[in-house]
Amino acid sequence: MARDGQGLEVSNANAAAIAALDFLTAEWLAFGNRLAEFIAIADKEESCALLPVMAANLVLSMNSAEGQEAARRYLARAQALAKGGEEANDRESAWLAATAAWLAGETDRSLAIHEAMAADWPRDLLAGKLGQLHAFNRGDSEALLRIGERLFAANQDNRYVHAMYAFGLEECNRIDEAEAAARQALAIDRRDPWAHHAIAHCLEARGKMLEGVAFLQSMTDTWESCNSFMYTHNWWHLALFLIDLDRTDEALGLYDRRVWGVWKEFCEDQINAVSLLARLELRGVDVGERWADVALYLKPRLHEHFSPFLDLQYLYGLARAGEHSAVTEMLASLEERAENARAFEREAWADCAVPAAHGLAAYAKGDFAEAARLLGQAMPHLQPIGGSIAQRALFGAIHLDALMKSGWNDAALAILQADDRERPTVPWTKRSLGDLYRRVGRTEQALAAEYQAEQLARHYGQHGNGGKPT
Numbered sequence: 001m002a003r004d005g006q007g008l009e010v011s012n013a014n015a016a017a018i019a020a021l022d023f024l025t026a027e028w029l030a031f032g033n034r035l036a037e038f039i040a041i042a043d044k045e046e047s048c049a050l051l052p053v054m055a056a057n058l059v060l061s062m063n064s065a066e067g068q069e070a071a072r073r074y075l076a077r078a079q080a081l082a083k084g085g086e087e088a089n090d091r092e093s094a095w096l097a098a099t100a101a102w103l104a105g106e107t108d109r110s111l112a113i114h115e116a117m118a119a120d121w122p123r124d125l126l127a128g129k130l131g132q133l134h135a136f137n138r139g140d141s142e143a144l145l146r147i148g149e150r151l152f153a154a155n156q157d158n159r160y161v162h163a164m165y166a167f168g169l170e171e172c173n174r175i176d177e178a179e180a181a182a183r184q185a186l187a188i189d190r191r192d193p194w195a196h197h198a199i200a201h202c203l204e205a206r207g208k209m210l211e212g213v214a215f216l217q218s219m220t221d222t223w224e225s226c227n228s229f230m231y232t233h234n235w236w237h238l239a240l241f242l243i244d245l246d247r248t249d250e251a252l253g254l255y256d257r258r259v260w261g262v263w264k265e266f267c268e269d270q271i272n273a274v275s276l277l278a279r280l281e282l283r284g285v286d287v288g289e290r291w292a293d294v295a296l297y298l299k300p301r302l303h304e305h306f307s308p309f310l311d312l313q314y315l316y317g318l319a320r321a322g323e324h325s326a327v328t329e330m331l332a333s334l335e336e337r338a339e340n341a342r343a344f345e346r347e348a349w350a351d352c353a354v355p356a357a358h359g360l361a362a363y364a365k366g367d368f369a370e371a372a373r374l375l376g377q378a379m380p381h382l383q384p385i386g387g388s389i390a391q392r393a394l395f396g397a398i399h400l401d402a403l404m405k406s407g408w409n410d411a412a413l414a415i416l417q418a419d420d421r422e423r424p425t426v427p428w429t430k431r432s433l434g435d436l437y438r439r440v441g442r443t444e445q446a447l448a449a450e451y452q453a454e455q456l457a458r459h460y461g462q463h464g465n466g467g468k469p470t
């Protein structure tokens with residue numbers, strides 16, 4: 001039986017099929033922009049089932065109705081091919097089962113199968129990559145790390161496993177180890193956008209904004225061959241650092257030039273755009289007419305419900321664009337989705353997404369007290385909706401703003417104090433603390449917080465070299 005570049009047996013595969021699988025592995029791990037070339041090869045494949053299986057997973061990761069439809073066709077073809085020629089081996093059967101589970105919306109089962117595959121065939125890097133994606137989509141940081149550990153232990157010859165391991169560590173708040181693992185990847189080859197991404201998360205978690213800007217800017221030349229998700233997302237991370245440095249003009253410039261406009265139909269590009277505009281508005285930036293353009297691409301998504309994490313951002317984008325009837329329609333559809341949720345996903349849809357969606361809609365129309373109440377109800381259930389810690393922080397930031405705007409001073413103060421303990425380098429947090437202390441009559445603390453905010457801003461001004469990092 002033929003073997004791929006990882007030494008894994010592949011049924012009914014000629015040299016071209018093996019080359020295609022090896023190409024896909026390299027391209028997927030590098031977040032390359034040539035994945036369509038693999039799809040074109042898979043479309044013509046007439047014997048090896050793994051090719052259409054992989055194509056099905058690729059299109060499913062698009063989180064779109066067209067992707068679902070295409071995946072159904074690829075999976076049916078893979079199942080037919082698996083019945084002819086050499087019998088599918090256990091690994092291939094696991095791939096078929098995991099893909100069928102994903103297509104059926106049973107993502108608890110697809111994650112479980114992928115986790116078992118990482119144990120049984122840790123050399124199957126794509127199975128691990130998909131497993132980590134399922135873990136990420138469920139907010140299961142421990143599974144994300146467990147899979148990363150398995151891959152890391154069994155693939156010391158592969159440079160990409162360092163960053164896969166690093167991201168699992170970071171999402172489990174093991175920041176020092178995460179950064180060390182990601183830097184190990186770069187010591188082998190600096191062209192690893194997932195390692196850049198893991199380091200961005202580590203620096204963001206520690207509030208090291210200047211370092212984050214300098215580091216990411218030094219790597220941007222390597223992102224030109226990235227797919228739109230990785231390209232726009234790493235630029236999005238750079239924009240987050242700039243926002244926390246009070247350099248919001250530059251962040252808005254990145255939105256226009258790098259974050260929005262690469263592939264406007266793609267869910268990942270859309271949520272990067274929504275999240276960046278929302279964060280800029282939270283810092284008082286007027287984003288002009290930008291919501292309207294994003295909303296054009298969100299409107300077809302009202303009834304999709306691939307993930308609560310995606311849905312909440314779609315809904316907020318529509319709400320900020322003033323698409324009231326679309327928001328009403330999506331809220332009703334979301335409630336129905338939550339009512340029909342399977343047991344494993346009930347917390348994410350019913351306990352988080354429904355109140356959070358109503359809270360975001362209330363916030364967008366200026367009903368801050370109602371937003372604070374509903375978002376407060378959703379916050380304890382946030383992690384299972386999926387996404388990363390940094391991405392989910394958007395909802396916490398909107399909740400905090402709603403608390404401040406509706407005068408829930410004690411609750412806002414507790415959140416801001418915790419934020420400030422975690423990331424004591426952000427001038428905006430200290431300024432907000434100053435405002436709140438003044439409101440609750442603590443003048444001395446207000447003056448101290450304002451002084452610290454000024455010192456930080458001055459520090460960044462010096463080190464910022466007139467707005468640009470040294």
Ligand SMILES: [Fe+2]
Nearest residue numbers: 197233388390
């Ligand atoms: Fe990220």
